Amino acid sequence: MVLDDLGSSLRGTLDDLRGKSRVSEEDVKNIVREIQRSLLQADVAVDLVTDLSDAIERRALEEEAPSGTSARDHVLRIVYEEMVDLIGDSTEIPLEPQTIMLAGLQGSGKTTTAAKMAWWFSKKGLRPAVIQTDTFRPGAYDQAAQMCERAEVAFYGDPDEDDPVQIARDGLAATEDAEVHIVDTAGRHALEDDLIDEIEEIERAVSPDRSLLVMDAAIGQGAREQSREFDDAVGVGGVVVTKLDGTAKGGGALTAVDQTDSSIAFLGTGETVQDVERFEPSGFVSRLLGMGDLQQLAERVERAMAETDEAEDDWDPEDLLEGQFTLRDMRKQMQAMDRMGPLDQVMDMIPGLGGGMMDQLPDDAMDVTQERLRSFEVVMDSMTDGELENPRVVGKERTVRIARGAGVDESVVRELLEQHRMMERTLKQFQGMGDGDLQRMMRKMGDQGGGMGGAGPFG
Amino acid sequence: MFDGLKDKLDSFREDAEAAAEEAADEESASDGSDERERPDRPEPVDDQTEAEADPDTDEDGSTVGRLTRAKAYATGRIVIEEEDLETPLWDLEMALVESDVEMGVAETILDRVREELVGETRKQVDTTAGLVREALREALVEVISVGQFDFDEAVVEAESPVTIVFTGVNGVGKTTTIAKLGRYFEERGLSVVIANGDTYRAGANEQIREHADALGLKLISHEQGGDPAAVVYDAVEYAEANDVDVVLGDTAGRLHTSDDLMEQLSKIDRVVDPDMTLFVDEAVAGQDAVRRAEEFDDAAAVDGAVLTKADADSQGGAAISVAQVTGKPILFLGTGQGYDDLRRFDPEALVADLLDE
Ligand SMILES: Nc1nc2c(ncn2[C@@H]2O[C@H](COP(=O)(O)OP(=O)(O)OP(=O)(O)O)[C@@H](O)[C@H]2O)c(=O)[nH]1
Ligand SMILES: Nc1nc2c(ncn2[C@@H]2O[C@H](COP(=O)(O)OP(=O)(O)O)[C@@H](O)[C@H]2O)c(=O)[nH]1
Ligand SMILES: [Mg+2]
Ligand SMILES: [Mg+2]
Numbered sequence: 001m002v003l004d005d006l007g008s009s010l011r012g013t014l015d016d017l018r019g020k021s022r023v024s025e026e027d028v029k030n031i032v033r034e035i036q037r038s039l040l041q042a043d044v045a046v047d048l049v050t051d052l053s054d055a056i057e058r059r060a061l062e063e064e065a066p067s068g069t070s071a072r073d074h075v076l077r078i079v080y081e082e083m084v085d086l087i088g089d090s091t092e093i094p095l096e097p098q099t100i101m102l103a104g105l106q107g108s109g110k111t112t113t114a115a116k117m118a119w120w121f122s123k124k125g126l127r128p129a130v131i132q133t134d135t136f137r138p139g140a141y142d143q144a145a146q147m148c149e150r151a152e153v154a155f156y157g158d159p160d161e162d163d164p165v166q167i168a169r170d171g172l173a174a175t176e177d178a179e180v181h182i183v184d185t186a187g188r189h190a191l192e193d194d195l196i197d198e199i200e201e202i203e204r205a206v207s208p209d210r211s212l213l214v215m216d217a218a219i220g221q222g223a224r225e226q227s228r229e230f231d232d233a234v235g236v237g238g239v240v241v242t243k244l245d246g247t248a249k250g251g252g253a254l255t256a257v258d259q260t261d262s263s264i265a266f267l268g269t270g271e272t273v274q275d276v277e278r279f280e281p282s283g284f285v286s287r288l289l290g291m292g293d294l295q296q297l298a299e300r301v302e303r304a305m306a307e308t309d310e311a312e313d314d315w316d317p318e319d320l321l322e323g324q325f326t327l328r329d330m331r332k333q334m335q336a337m338d339r340m341g342p343l344d345q346v347m348d349m350i351p352g353l354g355g356g357m358m359d360q361l362p363d364d365a366m367d368v369t370q371e372r373l374r375s376f377e378v379v380m381d382s383m384t385d386g387e388l389e390n391p392r393v394v395g396k397e398r399t400v401r402i403a404r405g406a407g408v409d410e411s412v413v414r415e416l417l418e419q420h421r422m423m424e425r426t427l428k429q430f431q432g433m434g435d436g437d438l439q440r441m442m443r444k445m446g447d448q449g450g451g452m453g454g455a456g457p458f459g
Numbered sequence: 460m461f462d463g464l465k466d467k468l469d470s471f472r473e474d475a476e477a478a479a480e481e482a483a484d485e486e487s488a489s490d491g492s493d494e495r496e497r498p499d500r501p502e503p504v505d506d507q508t509e510a511e512a513d514p515d516t517d518e519d520g521s522t523v524g525r526l527t528r529a530k531a532y533a534t535g536r537i538v539i540e541e542e543d544l545e546t547p548l549w550d551l552e553m554a555l556v557e558s559d560v561e562m563g564v565a566e567t568i569l570d571r572v573r574e575e576l577v578g579e580t581r582k583q584v585d586t587t588a589g590l591v592r593e594a595l596r597e598a599l600v601e602v603i604s605v606g607q608f609d610f611d612e613a614v615v616e617a618e619s620p621v622t623i624v625f626t627g628v629n630g631v632g633k634t635t636t637i638a639k640l641g642r643y644f645e646e647r648g649l650s651v652v653i654a655n656g657d658t659y660r661a662g663a664n665e666q667i668r669e670h671a672d673a674l675g676l677k678l679i680s681h682e683q684g685g686d687p688a689a690v691v692y693d694a695v696e697y698a699e700a701n702d703v704d705v706v707l708g709d710t711a712g713r714l715h716t717s718d719d720l721m722e723q724l725s726k727i728d729r730v731v732d733p734d735m736t737l738f739v740d741e742a743v744a745g746q747d748a749v750r751r752a753e754e755f756d757d758a759a760a761v762d763g764a765v766l767t768k769a770d771a772d773s774q775g776g777a778a779i780s781v782a783q784v785t786g787k788p789i790l791f792l793g794t795g796q797g798y799d800d801l802r803r804f805d806p807e808a809l810v811a812d813l814l815d816e
Contacts, residue, residue: 037562043745046557105743106768106796107630136796138669143662150661189743189771216630220559220745222773243629246714248747271629271660 010034017072042249083285090279091238091265099181104214106187109242114184115147116276129178131171132157133164134186151273190229203234210237223252227259236260242268327388382406467554474547559776561749571598604806607788620698622706627739629712632767638670639801649704654694655680656687657711688730715754728759742773767793
């Protein structure tokens with residue numbers, strides 16, 4: 001079970017401020033220390049962490065909290081503003097004809113990103129083509145060709161040509177009728193001078209409207225040096241952060257943005273061509289700090305739900321936080337789980353509900369394995385609507401009936417009910433938490449038509 | 460790799476030494492403390508709780524009793540106190556984190572150093588340098604050289620075929636490492652068959668086929684979408700039937716957050732029951748290295764690790780993190796994309812190098 005334990009001490013420190021209306025110097029020092037820890041554990045460059053925490057400390061001490069604002073919210077807003085300020089908005093990607101070149105370290109996700117971006121552009125109504133100039137890595141041509149087939153986009157590559165610059169030129173000519181050209185390149189790193197020269201040549205040959213640096217979310221402190229080299233060589237106009245479906249926080253991207261004076265364009269969240277999202281600062285900052293993000297949750301749930309057959313039900317994850325958590329909700333949750341990840345991770349994306357809360361739960365409170373899920377499904381198929389809505393009515397007799405109907409042991413039915421009770425109890429805790437911060441945040445987001453906009457969850 | 464850390468360890472040694480010397484001078488001059496400024500690092504915030512909880516703490520907050528100190532001083536010795544080391548230790552922690560050592564692992568190292576140094580008495584005429592160096596060495600050796608074994612010998616001595624399965628997250632260099640090790644074994648007179656257990660990734664078959672052809676190695680592969688455990692199993696059977704010495708089983712890269720894929724990895728482990736499972740990660744990885752090493756170790760117990768892309772100007776801390784959490788040795792470093800770009804990892808040499816010996 002993957003818990004977001006990173007931000008929990010930060011959350012704890014912030015929660016200590018809950019009742020207070022003024023922050024002492026000591027409070028600020030403690031918070032700043034926890035922020036430093038969170039950011040360092042998120043792989044943000046050490047010097048950048050120092051700059052950020054200095055600014056936060058100064059502002060938290062100097063600025064008066066607006067009346068009616070708790071000390072906690074005041075500090076959180078400063079943290080949030082400083083971070084969003086540094087990371088900036090998503091790179092502008094105009095929906096018009098253009099050429100984009102991808103660059104980055106070996107294995108960072110360039111080829112996958114090329115196909116994903118092509119898919120993204122095609123969904124926006126533009127005709128994209130991917131040009132594979134990687135002549136070095138075995139299978140690179142086939143990989144890109146297959147990915148583009150999956151994305152249903154045009155592809156150019158030449159397995160018999162070994163000059164990437166030539167392929168780039170030929171590719172642009174061959175895909176002339178495409179509106180967006182995405183040029184994939186072989187992986188290389190800062191110290192490979194000949195390869196850096198090579199990408200400079202490719203860059204000159206295709207003169208891209210922008211070059212994007214593709215970066216693994218797990219990259220460490222080397223992010224600074226790598227992005228400096230790539231920026232010097234081809235001019236980095238934006239960053240793509242990949243493999244965010246893992247546990248790495250992606251702090252290297254913050255460093256890269258700082259180093260190249262650019263911004264983040266796309267996020268990669270999986271291996272298929274659809275697993276791409278436009279960057280959205282509030283969610284990313286929330287992740288860096290380990291504080292959860294509702295918007296990302298909503299999007300993921302939406303997508304997952306759209307793919308589930310249950311589209312007729314307008315199930316909303318926010319219902320989880322409202323009144324009752326029925327077996328129906330649990331089943332929806334289970335069905336969405338494949339695509340969204342386990343409930344604990346989903347919960348973690350809700351502001352204020354992240355790891356801090358989760359840490360206090362028994363380890364298996366949210367842990368429902370695939371196998372158990374399947375047997376639970378079978379059990380639920382044998383339950384009546386009334387029982388699904390209000391599982392409390394299921395007593396001994398009904399348990400026997402349901403178990404017989406489902407062809408499972410009675411213990412499975414009891415397990416299901418127990419699991420449901422546990423999840424319900426957990427959600428109740430969330431509902432009861434805090435001083436209405438959560439409700440306020442949700443209302444605020446509601447006001448903005450569901451989007452967090454520039455203000456973010458703490459604005 | 461590790462150049463940055465080396466420089467920083469040097470400066471830690473100097474700082475710790477200076478701090479201890481300063482403390483000694485203070486003791487004789489009975490002077491107030493003087494905080495040295497370190498402008499471009501996060502500041503240390505003293506850990507109140509720790510000091511309070513310490514039974515040895517006397518009223519002026521000192522960890523070692525004043526009496527002990529005085530006594531030591533009277534007999535021409537000084538005692539190193541925790542607070543003398545606070546700033547240098549914090550700087551050391553930052554240096555480790557800056558070198559991509561995971562924070563928890565860095566703290567383990569700090570604890571060791573602190574344990575070794577604090578309360579240590581020494582003759583005033585000695586230099587602190589020796590002490591600091593020893594403490595650092597102990598701490599580093601303990602984490603870096605866990606569980607080293609003679610890899611070549613282990614392979615030669617095991618009953619053939621020796622099956623080695625490679626695991627790790629996406630894009631770290633598993634397939635390339637298999638190709639390199641294929642050559643490595645053949646050069647040592649062992650025959651090799653490669654199994655393409657990556658039946659998922661686009662172009663995976665073509666990639667490994669090209670390596671196998673270039674190296675003249677036998678390759679067992681199935682259709683894309685096939686059962687990875689079955690491919691590796693087939694290769695083992697092939698090796699048994701044809702007296703092949705070593706089976707190198709590739710797996711698709713996966714992230715540890717996918718329960719299904721991690722379960723699939725466990726299944727491969729159960730079905731194939733390899734002689735060795737090598738976890739592959741890249742030297743450029745940061746704090747997450749620990750997390751994934753743990754999760755992969757849980758899914759299919761790891762016997763050793765390979766750290767790739769050591770040529771990419773990486774800080775190298777991932778080596779320390781991975782070794783520490785798995786308790787298993789780093790066996791090889793990948794140092795480039797060529798087949799010969801593979802080096803044995805030598806922890807003793809590394810520690811010596813780090814400490815300038
Ligand atoms: N889980 C996950 N895997 C990804 C993501 N992006 C890429 N990958 C995987 O990471 C591995 C490397 O991706 P590639 O697209 O081949 O990377 P590359 O930068 O083109 O690699 P080279 O051309 O070898 O330098 C593959 O196994 C991809 O499937 C992502 O967002 N999430
Ligand atoms: N510079 C460098 N690149 C490497 C090294 N090992 C692998 N690579 C490259 O990293 C990329 C991903 O490698 P691959 O073997 O496909 O990774 P896998 O997905 O784990 O099998 C490829 O472009 C390799 O050429 C290394 O030690 N140094
Ligand atoms: Mg590629
Ligand atoms: Mg591979």
